[in-house]
Amino acid sequence: MAAAPTRPAGGSRLDRVPPRVLSSAVGIAVLLLWELLARTVYAGSYRLSPPTAVVAEFFEFPGLYLRNLWHSTKTAAWGFLWGNLAAMALAVASTLVPCLRRSIGAVVLTVFCLPFIAIAPILRLITGPGNATPIALSALAVVFTTYVAALLGFDLAPGSALDVVRSYGRGRLTAFRNVRVRASVPALFAGLQIAAPAAFLGAVVGEFTGAHRGLGILTVRALGALQTDRIWVIAVMATIVATGGYLAIGALGRYLCPWSPALDVGAVPVPRTEPGLLNRLAGLLAPIAVVFVFWYAFLWVFGIEPFFAKTPVDVWAELFSVSEAPETRSIIFGALGTTLWTTSLGYVVGLVGALASALVFILVPWLERSLMPIAVALRSIPIIVTTPVIILFVGRGLLTTTAIVAVMSFFPTLVNCYTAMTRTPEGILDVLKSYDATSAANVRNAYLPTSVPALLASARIAVPTSLLGATVAEWLATGDGIGAVMVTAFTRNDFKILWVSVAVLTIVAVIAYWLVAAFELRTLERMAPGISR
């Protein structure tokens, strides 16, 4: 959880109530409302279980729930460990050998943009039966965010300390060991906090590729058997565990590095590109080449049967040269259009809603104090658990995808923007105060500008996570878009369409990420040259 060093002065009497009391009061009010709704409006509807029924259901089958929870958590923990180790190793390599940075970054981003639902079966093909696929998926889910966070941490090392090392005639390695590693702790732990729910999502999607137990399987079973109480028990347990993990990692980070305020990984400026057309071109082409090399190497190393394995050449042919190509294109791009439309709607709603909520929170501190802990908790719930609950309320139309994407981008952005706003320099606020500025003026002149870097960075990170959420939603809930095309292709053993969809969606995700990153860079260079690095 982000510390808030400065708080704007507020006038409400509620501001004097201790935050714990306020949060508890709000929490109790939410529980009462929940119970009331479940007992009246939603009674007998197989939608909303009252909290009392949820507790009763848990205590009727405690062993069942704890065993499944333990299994999924254990899988997620292994994935978390391996994924983060890989991410840190890659970040170290990127820092020590700067010329590798772009290529490593491109591969890591590409892997993160690969749709889960399509790589899960392919991983299953490689690993065979057992728990390796869920662990691998869980690891893949965390690599990108931790890589970005660790890299940022290493980069944030104070220049003066690096100069000292250099003045002693020591090299990069010493600087890395003595300065960068320490400096990276806050950013790294912020990244690990984000990684915890992602690892959970990976583990649960992995269960869908065949397992004997786990919360994902229990959820599907409960849905089919009209066991609404069971779905809510799972949702509540996952929320508690994920929030606990989030808070524990944050606490560990603060313990290891007490001198620095917790930092949110979203609030991170992108690295500046090297000037010059040739450099830019090389910077663009080298990573693409590396990705293609990895594609071939992957097929070759694992000796995947030609029936499943499609190369870039096959994908190209399928899209542009074979006789069915026009039909394939119309299926893929039609579905892609649906996905992009619902996703971007949810993305924008999530980001705008987050910014607006952050502003409300900064202007009405008692609201922030009572609702922010809930927002932080909600932020850490894995989407796979929220999906059935969102389905219960929104149904299974296009709106569901939009809602899920909005939820996925809302919470991280809210936390990041709010944290940035609390860091608004006191000086600016004092000046505004001396002019008797209105709240609107404060927002316009102080809070909005200071939150821009955080908003942009959150928007960038939210691109691949939104598409990930969208494809999962399309699979589990709506049956529209490219996610549905991939699942249909897969269940019908149509591997050509599967690979084409994966390739097209991944390329779109990477391009969208680059576009947002470019926009972020330009904006930061224009409005706050000091921030961009």
Added chain:
Amino acid sequence: MTANQFSRRTFLGGTAAGAGLLLGGSTLITACSGSTEPPPAAPLTPVNFHLSWFDSVQFGGSYLADANGHYAAQGLDVTLVPGGPGVSPDTSVIAGQSIMGISAANFAGQAKADGAPIKIVGVAMQRNPFVIASLTSNPINEPRDLEGRRLGMAFNNQLDLELLSSLNGVDVNAIEVIQADYDPAPLVNGEVDSLLCWLVDLPVAMTVAGIDNTTMLFADFGYAVHSQTYIVTEDTLANRRDDVLALLRGEILGWQDHKADPDTSAQVTVDRFPDAGMDLETETVKAHEFVKLMFSDVTDASGFLWWTDQSVADNIRVLKALGVNVTEDFWDRSLLEEIYAGGPVL
């Protein structure tokens, strides 16, 4: 709780010393399976058999084959690999990870048509289990009733719905399709008038919950697609024919046990997977329903997993309408003919 990760055979075969540490599920299985025979002298051949869904009484006969020692008696150490929405048993078979898998003629047929060297060697459900489920107060009794009504179904069943419609002269565009999968709540809550699902799935859940429902079986309206079909690769047939024969024999013996006593099959299934949270009553109803789908005059005359030439002709015609082109050689009955040389019961 990793007890269930060990195969039944490993557990019986030599981990007695460790057995005390494996609490819960395994102990229960032992208790139910009755007599445990001594480990045979010859080492068992380990094989993976890929099921088509999560652990369920849908595979009750396989669990009985394991629990009652039929696999072991055939010299096999069988790992029953669970399926799920994110995995295709066909893939596992084609990649050589599983010696045999359970699929359906349309899915396996697509792979076959795309060049995968696979064959169907057994058909557990000759009557396809797809149904249109509706509330008895607002019933769908025949395909024509679907017109002007709302139907909840999984998106990848669109082709199946179109086929059912064209077979019965129904205007598919007059059906309002709403995505709904694995979940009877939309029907119960009145958001849809009907659901496309399995006979042995959501309707059973509704029945157990006390909700009166009506089902219309696709198979009764021309939709002839073999389901729960056993598939192997041509390579396996050529080089490991004996293992496939052994596995099929074990399966048949297990399903004969299931047919004789569905209640025990449900009990064994529930006890075998304590982490699945299955409800014994529900699984027992399902166990009986599966008997109706898997056994018929054909199996009474010729044996479990058998199919007729007529049903192959029907399948080829229907699959063609689904856009899947296969020929008679996709089905290979020679193994069953060998197994049932002495009569339809083993």
